[in-house]
Amino acid sequence: MxxxxxxxxxxxxxxxxxxxxxxxxxxxxxxxxxxxxxxxxxxxxxxxxxxxxxxxxxxxxxxxxxxxxxxxxxxxxxxxxxxxxxxxxxxxxxxxxxxxxxxxxxxxxxxxxxxxxxxxxxxxxxxxxxDIRLMHAALVSDGYQSAMLLQVYKNIAANYCASALLIDNDEDVLKFELQKFLNTAIALLLIDSDKKVFTNTLYQQLNTYLTNTKKEPLLVKMENCITSFTEQLPLLIKEYLQEVQLLNFNEFRGIINQQVNISIYIQEILELPITVANELNDDFEGGYDFHADDEDDIAYLRPDAP
Incomplete structure (x- = not known):
């Protein structure tokens, strides 16, 4: 002792x-x-x-x-x-x-x-x-985990972030956003796209594929996409993502498994450009929406009747 x-x-x-x-x-x-x-x-x-x-x-x-x-x-x-x-x-x-x-x-x-x-x-x-040395060692270990999270976040975001990158100090927020980047990578592979960011066309293609394909082949292809994506990751990044369980894709799998309201839930777990997100929500103020709701847009601009 x-x-x-x-x-x-x-x-x-x-x-x-x-x-x-x-x-x-x-x-x-x-x-x-x-x-x-x-x-x-x-x-x-x-x-x-x-x-x-x-x-x-x-x-x-x-x-x-x-x-x-x-x-x-x-x-x-x-x-x-x-x-x-x-x-x-x-x-x-x-x-x-x-x-x-x-x-x-x-x-x-x-x-x-x-x-x-x-x-x-x-x-x-x-x-x-x-034991203050033990306490300090635990803080050091957590510090390295924090540094690794930031490094991995920047690495993945460099490819899959759909807007200006603003790094939050909250680690829970970083992990949440990192999971969305990873979900996006797998979603794009599901539709055989080599792009890193969704466009309206690519998103509609994904939505059609997810809603019109049976669950079993969907899950099989998803497993193949995860394997392919994981194999391309640098070893340290892959090991970290596995350690923090961000390569499990539980939420993504859950949406496919339940086969209910896929179109609604899938957009919530992906990194989407503001133009795509606004188009999905019919948001006039968000920008150009390819004439999909011109009548509503014009009505929005008209002054209220006296």
Missing amino acids: KIAALRNHPFLLLVLKDGESEGYFTPEFMHKTKQQLTDMSLRIASDNLSIIYADQIKKGCEIVLGLSNLGLLELCDNDTEKAKDIIKNQGIVYCFRAGWAKYAQLKKISPSYFEGISLSRYALAINDTA
Whole structure:
């Protein structure tokens, strides 16, 4: 069992306590170290929280303790003797900076993910024995997943986005849009098109094919299209999409399986240009609609009768 869990205090505090009781850290050194911890806590509270409220100052202390603890553990790998030597010869600020560097590592991995990670996640109370290195490792792993999502999203969107690409910071939104891009890729393959974006003609061709073809051959061809599409993906992208289950196409399969209102549901899961979407919804304001509803358009322009 690790010393922190055994003695119910963060590793850093135990090292300081043991070093002081053993005479390894002099009273003058301990006073200086405590003063440095206090100064850093006030600085953290001032820059990131508030020094007006006592609970915020306390949180600043816990953040400094957490980051310093993380830094020390990374430097000594849970070796108490090495930890005492580091604190005595390098100082507590050195440990804090090492911990801060680990925290800042998240920004290099994924800036958008880093923005959502509160510094308070690294706070440690004086009786907290949580493994902060394990917590940090989990954040790093999530950061890499976030970075990979963005990379894959940009790669797929470069081919299948039907409008100006505006990247959202919400990962759920990115996955939702990414699934629409992937659905579009398979839908275009279903009608044997080598295009990457739907036109009105291609969409009508898809709609006709889906509504006039029996379910069984549809599903067989869909499987073949998925296999063909997947084989063309770069290995890392394919593995990621499989891991997050975006290559299952459950919603697309469900629409084909139920064979009800396919024309209504299919447009909801595809990436369609605004011109196609507007044409499907008879939206005059959306742009040119190939004279499909000219009478309605003219009526729209006429002033109301007095």
